Amino acid sequence: MNQPDVLISGAGLAGLCCGRRLAQCGVSFQILEASDAVGGRVRTDVVDGFRLDRGFQIYLPEYPEGRRVLDYGPLDLRPFTRGALVRIGGRFHRVADPRTEPLTAFRSLFNPVGTAGDKLHLAPFKWALDGGTLEQQTACPDVSTLDLLRGEGFSESLLDHLFRPFLGGVFLESDLATSSRFFRFVFRTFAAGGGAVPAAGMQVIPDQIAAGLPASAVRFGARVQAVGPAGVHLADSTALPARAVVIATEGPEAARLLNGEVPDPGSNGTVTLYYAAAHPPVREPILVLDGERSGPVNNLVVMSEVSPAYAPPGQALVAASVIGVPPDSDADLDRRVRGQLTGWYGSAVGGWRLLRVYRIPHALPDQSAGVLEPWQRPVRLRAGLYVCGDHRDNASIDGAMTSGFRAAQAVMEDLSEKRA
Numbered sequence: 001m002n003q004p005d006v007l008i009s010g011a012g013l014a015g016l017c018c019g020r021r022l023a024q025c026g027v028s029f030q031i032l033e034a035s036d037a038v039g040g041r042v043r044t045d046v047v048d049g050f051r052l053d054r055g056f057q058i059y060l061p062e063y064p065e066g067r068r069v070l071d072y073g074p075l076d077l078r079p080f081t082r083g084a085l086v087r088i089g090g091r092f093h094r095v096a097d098p099r100t101e102p103l104t105a106f107r108s109l110f111n112p113v114g115t116a117g118d119k120l121h122l123a124p125f126k127w128a129l130d131g132g133t134l135e136q137q138t139a140c141p142d143v144s145t146l147d148l149l150r151g152e153g154f155s156e157s158l159l160d161h162l163f164r165p166f167l168g169g170v171f172l173e174s175d176l177a178t179s180s181r182f183f184r185f186v187f188r189t190f191a192a193g194g195g196a197v198p199a200a201g202m203q204v205i206p207d208q209i210a211a212g213l214p215a216s217a218v219r220f221g222a223r224v225q226a227v228g229p230a231g232v233h234l235a236d237s238t239a240l241p242a243r244a245v246v247i248a249t250e251g252p253e254a255a256r257l258l259n260g261e262v263p264d265p266g267s268n269g270t271v272t273l274y275y276a277a278a279h280p281p282v283r284e285p286i287l288v289l290d291g292e293r294s295g296p297v298n299n300l301v302v303m304s305e306v307s308p309a310y311a312p313p314g315q316a317l318v319a320a321s322v323i324g325v326p327p328d329s330d331a332d333l334d335r336r337v338r339g340q341l342t343g344w345y346g347s348a349v350g351g352w353r354l355l356r357v358y359r360i361p362h363a364l365p366d367q368s369a370g371v372l373e374p375w376q377r378p379v380r381l382r383a384g385l386y387v388c389g390d391h392r393d394n395a396s397i398d399g400a401m402t403s404g405f406r407a408a409q410a411v412m413e414d415l416s417e418k419r420a
Contacts, residue, residue: 004028006411007232007242009224009257012040013397014388015248016209017069017404018411023213025412031213031248032232032240034223037203038210041250041363042397044201047355048276049312051201055272055360056169056301056321059205060186062193063398064134065405070208076199078307081284086113086291087344088161093291095162113291114158125152129188137184144369145183146176161291168323169287169299171395172268172364179372182394189398199307205397227257227385244384244411248404251365251391261381265391266366269325271359273337275352280305280316281345288344296322296336318352330357365391379403380410383417 006022008015011033022029037043043054059066061077083096093111129137143151149163159176168174170186198204210218223235224247231241247254247262255264282288285306289299297320304311311317320337328336334354342349377392388407393399 002028003241004030005242005415006030006244006246007032007240008246008248009227009232010040010248010253010389011035011038011206011210011218011220012248012250012389013042013206013209013400014390014392014404014407015040015246016206016213017065017401018246018248018388018408019213019217019404020069020209021405021408022411023217025408027408027412027415029217031218032222032224032234033218033220034235036220038218039203039206041360042202042206044203045356047274050274050276050315050317050355051303051310052274052317052356052358053197053202053272053303053319055270055358055363056299056319057197057202058195059197059202059397060189060193061196062189063396063401065398065401069401070205074208075204077196078199079194079196079285080301080306081286082194084162084166084287084289085282086161086165086289088112088291090343092288092344112157113161115155118155118158121153126187126191129184130191134185134188137188138181138372138375140181140184142369142373143180144177145171145180147369148180148183149176160293162289164293165289165291165298166287169289169321171367172270172323174293174298174323177368179367179369181372181375182367185394186396197303197306199309201310224257230384243415244386246386246388246407246411248388248407250362250389252362254387254389254391258381258385258387262387262391265371267362268323268364268366268395269359269361270363271322271325271333271357273320273322273334273357274355275318275320276311276355277302277316277318277348277352279348281318281341281348290340294340296326296333297340298323300341317355325359325361330354333357364395365389367395376403376406379407380414383414386410 006029008031011031045052085092164174171178224232225235226233251265280302282302300320304317379388386407388403390400392403
């Protein structure tokens with residue numbers, strides 16, 4: 001292909017959405033990707049017939065940018081049950097959405113997951129978060145999620161047994177130091193449409209976006225080593241000129257390539273262990289939470305109950321997720337996880353086969369209170385140099401996609417001015 005106007009470093013969701021918008025507007029570009037496939041952190045590996053997302057991930061169908069960009073029909077989204085099983089006092093207790101399971105929700109008033117007053121207050125709290133526009137919600141004063149929830153009067157019991165494990169799995173930190181603005185966005189979006197995964201795994205999302213790009217738009221095995229005033233240098237010393245460069249990588253790599261001009265936002269990490277089981281320990285697509293906070297497992301899902309395509313016929317795929325990246329070896333972590341889950345499901349856990357351990361130290365950018373002030377950070381560093389990713393918007397699939405669109409808009413504005 002001829003030398004493109006724009007070079008994009010990174011074929012994750014931000015880079016793909018940046019390229020998508022440039023293509024729509026007739027601007028030539030090429031995406032440089034160090035790995036062998038698109039997706040960045042949103043990838044799916046096939047191991048012995050099992051589909052393993054790189055770390056437990058969930059897609060919220062009510063993401064505003066996702067609804068605009070993606071064709072949901074081919075994704076074949078498979079929903080999770082709206083509720084959770086919470087482990088407290090050696091038993092599982094069901095927390096249900098009253099809109100889908102009113103009787104179960106009523107019965108849950110009397111279980112130990114918080115007080116009855118907590119549960120009665122959840123409905124008006126949700127209505128308050130649903131009020132007004134999303135822009136108004138994300139413009140509210142930014143405090144920690146913990147301070148917001150305590151300010152609402154929720155008990156420490158509910159915080160410890162439900163909010164810490166549930167939101168800990170979303171934020172990848174259980175102190176609930178994450179911005180209340182991000183909490184408002186996630187809670188509102190989740191309440192509106194629940195959570196789901198594509199039937200064939202999360203990889204389908206970036207693959208669908210990439211399929212709409214021009215042929216040869218993505219160059220694989222091309223690691224950007226440095227950014228110059230008029231292009232980039234690859235790790236193999238190849239120099240590629242461009243009128244504009246977009247850095248569409250995770251936060252730490254963006255900080256390196258831009259020599260600190262964009263600071264490293266810090267990261268929240270996670271580990272997911274995938275097991276093959278002869279029989280599913282839970283026979284529904286529901287999130288299981290460690291309300292006892294005994295660790296190391298924070299949450300568990302039987303992915304083959306969400307979508308049967310995640311496992312070969314007659315087998316079950318169990319995903320057990322840990323908040324943070326502990327220093328244990330894979331073998332030691334597996335032993336600790338099995339010890340905890342044996343207490344949950346009995347000796348059958350000993351027969352589960354460990355398929356793979358995914359350690360993801362940079363799973364999400366840190367978004368502690370104050371980071372999302374403003375809600376969106378600039379994507380234009382100066383004419384000709386741009387940056388996008390979930391660290392420029394919010395730490396979600398939607399944030400990554402939105403930032404890619406914003407970066408493309410900034411590129412086109414500047415290129416149009418130069419041509420004029």
